[in-house]
Amino acid sequence: MVSSISSIYKQKKDEVTARGEEWHKEIEKTVKKLHQELDDMQKEHEALLKKQETEYKGILKNLDQINRRATSLQKSNDVKEMQTFIPMIEKQKTLSEFTQYSFPTFCEAYTDDNKVWMGGNTKELKLFDLQGHLHRTVSITYVGSFIYMLNKQVGYIDENKRAVKIISNSNNDVTIFTTGDWNPRGITSTASGDLLVCLYKDNQSKVVRYSSTGGVLQEIQYDSLCQPIYSSPYYITENVNGDIIVTDWKKNSVIAVNRLGILRFSYSKEENIFFASAVVHDSFGHVIIADYRGDKIHLLDRDGQFLRYIIPREGIKSPRALCIMGHGEMIVGEGWTGNAKKIKYLK
Structure with a gap:
């Protein structure tokens, strides 16, 4: 009977080892799936940031043009031209209008x-x-x-x-x-x-x-x-x-x-x-x-x-x-x- 205990416990150990291998496989699958999902999220996030970068550059370019024109008008003291120019400045979108995006998937x-x-x-x-x-x-x-x-x-x-x-x-x-x-x-x-x-x-x-x-x-x-x-x-x-x-x-x-x-x-x-x-x-x-x-x-x-x-x-x-x-x-x-x-x- 004592001799059989050894084989019984060996069998149990083998079962635990097999179960552990199954768990490792399942964990590996889950990790790979999460990596794939994160890769996809990263691609979507990068697409958004690239678009924001393009829009930022456009806004900065417009602001630079507006600044140059404002400086020119200030030097010319042309009041009438300045009055028509003010509404353009007020309509100009600023960087502060861009908020953090939460990806509302549709x-x-x-x-x-x-x-x-x-x-x-x-x-x-x-x-x-x-x-x-x-x-x-x-x-x-x-x-x-x-x-x-x-x-x-x-x-x-x-x-x-x-x-x-x-x-x-x-x-x-x-x-x-x-x-x-x-x-x-x-x-x-x-x-x-x-x-x-x-x-x-x-x-x-x-x-x-x-x-x-x-x-x-x-x-x-x-x-x-x-x-x-x-x-x-x-x-x-x-x-x-x-x-x-x-x-x-x-x-x-x-x-x-x-x-x-x-x-x-x-x-x-x-x-x-x-x-x-x-x-x-x-x-x-x-x-x-x-x-x-x-x-x-x-x-x-x-x-x-x-x-x-x-x-x-x-x-x-x-x-x-x-x-x-x-x-x-x-x-x-x-x-x-x-x-x-x-x-x-x-x-």
Whole structure:
């Protein structure tokens, strides 16, 4: 009996060692996920700071010009000219008007009764009509950065639980399916009632088509040369021709594949000011991109050819989310201000 004790305790030690290895693996996965999230946050933060730097330089240049003109007017003693110049000084934006930004992430989903679900950096989803009146508020288990509509119900991604969830009519939070050891991000429903989800783990990324009950129908990860298509897919939409289009934050580009997963086009800009934060489509097949850093919307045709910029008369600040309403109108969520603006982009 004494001799058997040794083997029993050895077995227990082996079990503890095995359990410890499992814990280490899980901790390593969690750390890698947090590193990835911090990398993404850093990229968004850097984009914001670069934009602020550009605006600061513009303001300093204007202030320098105003200072030179004021000095010149002071020497000339031209009272009439000085009176017309004073309002220009009063309107000039100063550096003190730029406040610390808290990244109010936006995500939007349009309903078929002219209302819009909005999510952000809080654990709530809110339903507004187009006049800005609040109709419904739903509490969720994770921030509403990635939301979608399926069968007239709003759903969202719970990144902590790696779960695709939906909100019932009674405001219950229901898990449809989980994504295993892959971390979910952007999500959209399709014309056929499936769900397309952007997934990542470690240094891998892919797009997976799920049935509405969570069955895997398709995986898109590599091109014809067995090279990864995506580096960091974030937001996703399915165009009217079946193309699957995502914004890739690491590549800083918009990538489209056809319904079979074959690469159709990739759209990006050389200038540093471009940052593709979100993408949607309309009933004409236009591909519409939110340029977070460039303060504008890019309008492409269905083949990825640039058509024009969409910049409303009153301007937009850091467009972070897009929602197409039909009749040539869209709602743009501003990451800089936290405001949502309705824009007419087609006649």
